[in-house]
Amino acid sequence: MNVALKMDQVYRGEYTFANSPAAIRRFPLPFPEDRYMYSVNIEPHVAGPKGSVIEFPIDCDEHYVEECRERAIVIQQDPLRIQALPHMMSAQWDTLELGMQSLSQSYPDQFTLTRAGRHWHWINRPLGLNQHFTFGDPASLPQPPLEYITRQLQGDWVIMDQRDNDLWVEGGMVTGPADWSMDFDMGMSFKEWHGPVPLGHEMGVFDRALKFLLNLRLNEPVRRYNWTMTVNPNLDSSPHNYPEWGPDRTSVTLENVARKLHLRTELQGLWRLPRSNGIVFMVRTYMLSVGDVASIPKWARRVHRVLRDLHPALVDYKGLTRHRPIAVAYLSQFDDGSPTTPGIAPE
């Protein structure tokens, strides 16, 4: 099978996605303790331990090339996954600058950025790209700036305008969402697009988060974690193709749950953008099969307990209703009740 075809089967079809042992250990487990409930949980997005997913501001891992290939497939089938309203052009350039500066500084062997005034030269070795262009001139790039750079970044990217004491989702590249549609949500305010999330509003979580983000400062990005579960390593679980991946939810059995069901962590990063004064929101997704979770004894006990005791509203909202009991049953065999250490370090 040729390389291109193989790469097409990673996140769809035959689902050949797999994590190496190193990738398993570096997975950002979204549970620092044995229970889970929403919180604002925002922290400064500063450098984390070497080798971790937060060592660099924008993480490129062993799945980089295949994930970029997956993105290209999604866009080809549904071009409306990449959009930006006309007034967001400066935010697009801000995001391109962020992506190129970050990658070239973090991974100098793979990415090089050279600048002479507005003449920029970008080299992306893993994807074989070599591009001269004029910063600020969309015609000098093969695609508009947001599309151009996000085709070379893992994770979904959303750009927001700040006005009227609110944030508005008005552009983005969203090819790997956990059940939300940027096309539908385009133009919504912060609380409108979080409308479908249960409990958070009553808890005041979104009020506090919005207030905080409105004061987000240049050069001081923040991050938080979110999570859900996916049947098959299906990155693109958007409402649009729900008819295709929805049925998978009923296909989980005790026999196949270890390889089929995946824990899915979102590392969310937020940066204030310099020229547009907007905010860019990165949703970087990591998937780990339940079987791989179980291979780390502390994680097996931890995840068993979190899933077992999860609030029913969250079970419903995160789409876990059908397969949660199976996951809990499977993981229970690894839980001897012994305590777990706080934090996510694999033990």
Added chain:
Amino acid sequence: MLITGIRSKPVYAPLQVDLQGRYHLMVGHGVGATPLLRLLSDFRTTQPDALTRTRVWYVADAQVSQGSADALRATNIAELRSFTGVDVLLADLTAALDQALMGTRLYVSGPESFMGLVMRIAQQFNLAPDEVRAEECGTMARRVHCIHCRATIENVRTNIVECSCGRWIVVRDHYSRRLAAYMGVMVDAEAPGERPEIKEVFL
């Protein structure tokens, strides 16, 4: 997945005169005439000279008796226009807003789907929430956007509806002002054929 109780669902309130406004444009469809008549009467008692800077545009519909149109005509305001259809009103509204000045207030009354279309035009002119008032009146039937094939289904009164793409979709409360429609998602993707009972809920 949350179907109801979603905070993007628009919330409406009875129309009230905005005395801070200098120019008033009132737009109504069908039974929406009633709140507009009430509004005009409120102006008469609080700020009568505002009526010299007030325009009322109205589209009657089959259900509404001639009485409403007559009642509006009897109010004797600066400008009253009767439209034969919503599309014509919307086109003229765009032209009117293009010429309007800061200090203008827009009042809308009628079925939600009508208001959604008017609000979408208002947004093109960067009208702030303070500059627009909307009162829903008449049928609660919804415009629905099928998230799978992206078709718009008009006048949906039931909790689930069959889309032209062949899927049965459930109508959520998640609302897009840009599309002026509620999201519809396939109801039986996980268990084909297992659909809830059809009920008329948006009457």
Added chain:
Amino acid sequence: MSQSHADTIPVRVVAVEEVTPQIKHFTLQSLAGELPAFSGGSHIIVVMRGAQRVYRNPYSLMSSPNELENYQISVLRVDPSRGGSAFMHEQVRVGTELEIAHPVNLFGLAKLARKHLLLAGGIGITPFLAQLHDLRMSEVPYELHYATRSPQHGAYCQLISRLEPQRSRLYHDSNRHFIDIDGLLSQQPLGTHVYVCGPAGMITRVLDSARTLGWPDSHVHYERFAAPPTGAAFDVRLQKSGIDLHVLPDQSLLEAIEAAGVDAPYLCRGGVCGFCRAEVLSVDGELVHNDHFLSNDEKASGKSIMPCVSRARCSTLVLNL
């Protein structure tokens, strides 16, 4: 969550120009890599280390957001100065090294505006100078109306006439030629945003006129850079830190807290953004609210204070810091 602004940018002053007897124009270059890109309307906090005190004053960036070899600011010498503007005028020369914080924008252009109406008074012209660069490249119509005391006091009048002959108008108090605020605000198309930066009286007139003429608050933008009001000295106890400090008459509460080595949060330092809000535990006297953030009820409740501009008439104020 870190609140400190430890991450400042060291800069050197590479040019100082006296624009008018009261206004000096400073050009700053970075001593550590590039200056960050910014959006027109942004300001920087300049940290000035005087002999006895540290001053932190906000100044609008007036240079082009597209030219990042240097930042340019203009400083009006305020009389009497609490020290910051005097420091800039007397102590800062070519070669002086300062620190600046990253740009913050509380006065940005509305991206969905169908027209921008810019009203500037005196030194308030500075944020608009940066914004003109972005406006010139957009398709959206705009007008700048710039009022100064006299042509001699008008910094940048000639520059503006030259750059924007069609879209700007100059007014001089000395000619009894004033901006017709009511006239302007009553003739703008729907979707216009108005921006005002200048003396407090001018801002108040524009806000009042806009409200009377039916403008929604969301379409009226203003930026104030008044120095924090002075007042009688008083003592402060920071309950959480266990620190007692004294606020001098011409020192703001925030400055006194910072001088005591406490890393208090702040953003605009002008009483507008709410970021520095502190909880009041007790005061044997009354709070003097000088901010534009708290509601009347919140001010009356006495539970919160904005240390950047507000004070107290008391012996001791106790804060939950």
